[in-house]
Amino acid sequence: xxxxxxxxxxxxxxxxxxxxxxxxxxxxxxxxxxxxxQYPNQGLQLLLKYTTGATLVxxxxxxxxxxxxxxxxxxxxxxxxxxxxxxxxxxxxxxxSGGYQKVTFGTGTKLQVIP
Amino acid sequence: IAGITQAPTSQILAAGRRMTLRxxxxxxxxxxxxxxxxxxxxxxxxxxxxxxxxxxxxEVPDGYSVSRANTDDFPLTLASAVPxxxxxxxxxxxxxxxxxxxxxxxxxxxxxxx
Numbered sequence: 001x002x003x004x005x006x007x008x009x010x011x012x013x014x015x016x017x018x019x020x021x022x023x024x025x026x027x028x029x030x031x032x033x034x035x036x037x038q039y040p041n042q043g044l045q046l047l048l049k050y051t052t053g054a055t056l057v058x059x060x061x062x063x064x065x066x067x068x069x070x071x072x073x074x075x076x077x078x079x080x081x082x083x084x085x086x087x088x089x090x091x092x093x094x095x096x097s098g099g100y101q102k103v104t105f106g107t108g109t110k111l112q113v114i115p
Numbered sequence: 116i117a118g119i120t121q122a123p124t125s126q127i128l129a130a131g132r133r134m135t136l137r138x139x140x141x142x143x144x145x146x147x148x149x150x151x152x153x154x155x156x157x158x159x160x161x162x163x164x165x166x167x168x169x170x171x172x173x174e175v176p177d178g179y180s181v182s183r184a185n186t187d188d189f190p191l192t193l194a195s196a197v198p199x200x201x202x203x204x205x206x207x208x209x210x211x212x213x214x215x216x217x218x219x220x221x222x223x224x225x226x227x228x229x
Contacts, residue, residue: 032214032215036220041223042222042223043205043207043223044207045219045220049215049217051215090157094214094216095214096212096213098171100173101146101163101213101214102214
């Protein structure tokens with residue numbers, strides 16, 4: 001069984017400040033991990049993913065995440081927040097289960113960027 | 116390229132009525148999914164289809180049915196709507212059903228059952 005925990009349902013940062021969104025996972029197999037972003041009244045879109053290889057993964061819009069097996073974490077960061085980063089962010093873990101791609105999503109973190 | 120389209124955008128429905136949510140993708144993806152999104156619960160999988168002609172049950176399938184007559188369309192039907200089915204529904208697709216695949220999401224349908 002797999003699970004995802006996102007610490008903090010709401011995070012506020014000032015424009016230009018570091019963004020850090022936390023994600024911890026549980027998986028019985030080596031995890032495939034994703035971060036998705038959801039802008040208001042839109043569907044989710046992929047920011048980045050980790051499958052194998054380099055543990056520091058770069059995504060779109062200046063975001064990156066580091067897979068840390070020892071900490072079972074996959075935190076999302078961005079050095080300098082922009083107003084356009086205000087959205088809800090979902091961490092997810094994927095496995096092949098019962099013949100389909102089972103993606104378990106976290107409950108989401110809403111990012112507010114303060115001017 | 117539209118990606119995934121969903122219709123309607125929103126709907127208010129009386130309890131007991133039948134409703135079909137439509138989903139169409141133009142990416143020729145093999146796998147398609149229906150999720151519901153509820154506050155504080157994230158996204159939960161209702162039904163999936165790995166390829167045209169096949170479907171399967173996800174985490175919360177009760178009260179819903181799907182069909183996959185062709186590659187592009189994946190409608191979700193509520194046979195007799197109940198208030199607990201009030202939610203935002205997202206259709207998604209991926210090239211294959213492997214666990215490394217990115218899922219592409221539609222814009223969602225906001226459904227209110229009274």
